[in-house]
Amino acid sequence: MPFDFANITVNDLTGRVIKTDQIANGHCSEVWKGTYTIGGRSVTVAVKVMRSTLFLNSQTAEQTIRRLLRETGVWSRCIHPHLAPFIGICYEVTRGYQVPCLLSPFYENGTIMQYLRHNSNVVRMDLLRQFISGLAYLHGRAIVHGDLKPTNILINDAGNAVLADFGHSRILGTSGFTTGTMTIAGTFRYMAPELMIPENPDTTPTPTMASDIWAAGMTGLEILSGKNPYVDKTDSQLVSAMVANQLPNKAHYRLVRQGAWSAFEYCWKKNPSERPDAQRLSDYLDEQYGSDSSRSARPTRTRG
Template sequence: MSTNSSMDNAFLAMQTVLSIAPIPGVAACAVALQEIYKLVKNVALRQQECQALMVYASAVMKTIFDHHMMNPDAGLQSAITKVEIEVADMRNDIKKWRAYGKGMGYLKNQEIQECIRAHRVALDTALNMVGLAHALEQTQWNQKFMDAQAHDAELLQNIGTRQEEMIEMMQQLQQLLIKQEPQTQQDVNMTAPNREVAMKQLFRLRSTRQDSAVLPFRELRDEIQKSGQRAMHAGSTYDIWKGIWLDEHVVALKVFRGTNPSERDATRLNRQIDLWRTLHHPNILQLLGICRLDGGNNAPLYFVSPWMPNRDVMAYLEKHPEADRLKLLHDVVKGLLYLHSVSILHGGLQGSNVLVDKEGNAVLSDFSLSKLMDPNVLFTHSNGPQSSLRWMAPEAHNQQAMSSKTDVYSWGMTALQIISGLVPFYKIKAVGKVVIAIAIRNVKPERNDYIQASPLLQDDRIWNLLSSCWASDPEKRPTVEEIFVEVASLRGVPVEL
C-alpha cells in the first residue's frame, strides 16, 4: 500500500525541526516517530490510519514545542513528556501490528482500530493539559482520519474478492496454529483450543458476504446463538444463559446488568478481556470470547465460556454431598497459585464463583475485571459486589492495599463454606453488621457454630489451617503455597506444585 505523499511531506518537514530541538523529550520523540515511519510501510492492514496517527502525533509535538519556544515559562514540559510516552507506546503497538501480517491482522482488525482511537485521545489529552486544543484544526484532522479509515475499510472489504490474498492470510494463520510452543504474545493468544476456533472463524469469514464485518478474534459476533427464553441462572448483578457456539459447542453466556461502559472504560475492559483470554489452566474458567446478541454496539456484552453443567460448588455439593471436599479446596488453591503466578488477584473468591466441571474439578470464575499487577499496589483487584462482603478480608473492607494474602483470607472463608455448607457469619443476617464485625472488630468465625455441620471441622489441623487464613494481619496468614502443601498433606496425596 502506498502512503499519502502530502502527509508524508508534512511529517518529514516537522521531523526536521523536532529532531534538533534542544528540549528534553522532543528529540527522543522524533527518533521514535522516525522508527514508526519505517514500520508503518510494512503494516498489512489499517496502514493509512497508522500513518494518519503518526503525522498527528508529530503535529501535536511540534505545536507544543513551538509554544514552548515562544514562552519557555508556560509549563509545557509535562505535555511534552506525555506525548513522548504516548509515541513510545504507539511504536510498540505498530511494531506488533507489523508482525501480525494479513492473517492475524484480519482477525485483530477491530482491536487495532480501537487502539488507534485510544492513542489519538491520549494525544488530544496532552494538548488539553496545556490549553492548546485550539492550536490544531481538529475539523481537518477528523477528516484526515475519516479518509484514512474509509481507505483501509475498502481494502479490508475487498480482501474476500481476491483469492490470492485470502490464501496468503490462510497460510499465515496456519503457521501460527501449528506452532507447538507459543513464542510471542500473539502466539499465546492462539493457544488451543482457541487455535481451532480461529481457524474455523477464518474459513467462515472467507465464505461470508462482502459487506460482512471483519472482527477481531476476541469478539464472537455471529458465532453465538442464545438458547431458551429465560436465563439459566439469575444473580444479583448478572444473568447466565446457555448458548451454542459454531452450531456445536454448548457455552455459558454471562451478562452483567446495567453496564454500558464509556469509550475509555471499554478500551480498558478490552485489555482486561485480552488478558483473561491468555489464561490457560485446568482450574481457571476459560474465556472463549465476547459477543453482543441483543442489538448494536450499545447492546449488553456477553462473556462466553465453556458450559459448566454442575454449576457452582455449593449447588454441586447439594446434589453430591459425598464429594471429596478437600479435593475441591485443593483445586481452588491450584487456581489461585496460577493466578498469582501471573500477577493477578482474584479479589472476590466465594463459593458462588467456584464452578465444577463435568469431571468434578473446581474451576475459578468471576475475575473478569482483574488487572495486571500495579507497581504502586501489591496486586490490582476488582471490588466484589455486596454479596461477597462476608468473604472479604479486613484490608479489602478498609480500602487498603491488597495482596495475595487477601485471597488467602477469602480462601479460608470459602473453605469454611464448602466444608460446612454454611456461609461465613451465617448467624449475622445484616450484611452491614458483618462488615463492622470483620473490618472494625476483627471478629472470626466460631468453631462451635460450624463443627456440627461437618466432621471435617473436628480435625484440629483443618480448623487451625482455616483460622490461620483469617489473621487480621495479612503478614501472619500462610502463603498460597503453604496452603497447597498442607491440603495435600491432609488429603494424603503427593505435593506437586
C-alpha cells in the same frame, strides 16, 4: 512479566452464538446459556453479558468496555486444569456501543455449592484443594482474582472444581490493570477486613493476593462445612464483628477438621503480611489431607 495486548489472540464468535436461557443475574452482569456451531457440532457455552444500565453515557460505557477487555486479557492467558477455560468473545450492540460478551464452557453441574447439595458422597477436601491449586497458579503469575467466593467456583463435566469470573482481577505491576469501584453487596462475608473497612475511607480499597487468601479461607470454610462464613451473624452484625476482629466461631463448623481449621485461621490473620501465600497453603492442605492430625505444621507466612 508485563501484559502485551498485541500478543493476545481472541476467538471472535460474533454472529455464531445464540443465547437461550438466563442462568445467573449479578450486580453488573448477567450470565446466559447459549450455543454456537463448530464443524457441524453444537457447543453449549456460558455467555457473560454486561447490564445495559452500564451504557447510559459515554463515560460509564468506556469504563465497562475497558473492564471487559481487561478481563479478556487476563483470562485468555490463564491455562490451568482448575481454571475455567476462556473460549472467546462475541460482540453485541448495547445502546449503540459494540460490547464484547465473554464465552466460557457451560457446566451442567453448576457452582460448587449447588453440586455438593446434590452429591453428598463427594470428598469436599478434594474440591477445596483443586480450587486452591487454581488460585496458586494465578498468584504465581502475579494475578489477583479479587472476588473469591463459592459462586465463582464451578464444577466441570469431570466433577472437578474450576475457578471462574475474572471481572475483578488485576495484574500486579502492570500499567492499565487496575480494578474499578468494588461491588461489596453479596460478597462481604468473604471479604478481607482491609477491603471492607479501609484505613482511609476516602479511597477505594484495592484487592491484593493477601485479600484473596482471606477470601479463600472463608470460601474453603463454606466448602467443607456447607455453611456460610459467620453463619450465626446477620449482615449488620457481621460488620460489627469485623471491626472487633472477630473470626468465625468453630463451634458452628464441627465438620471442619482441625488441620483445615488451622490453615483457615492463618488465612484470617488481621495483618495481611502474616497470611500464607497460595502455594504454601496448597502444599499445607496436601500434607494434611485426609487426617484429623493436630500436627504443628502450619502454612508459611508471606511477606508483602
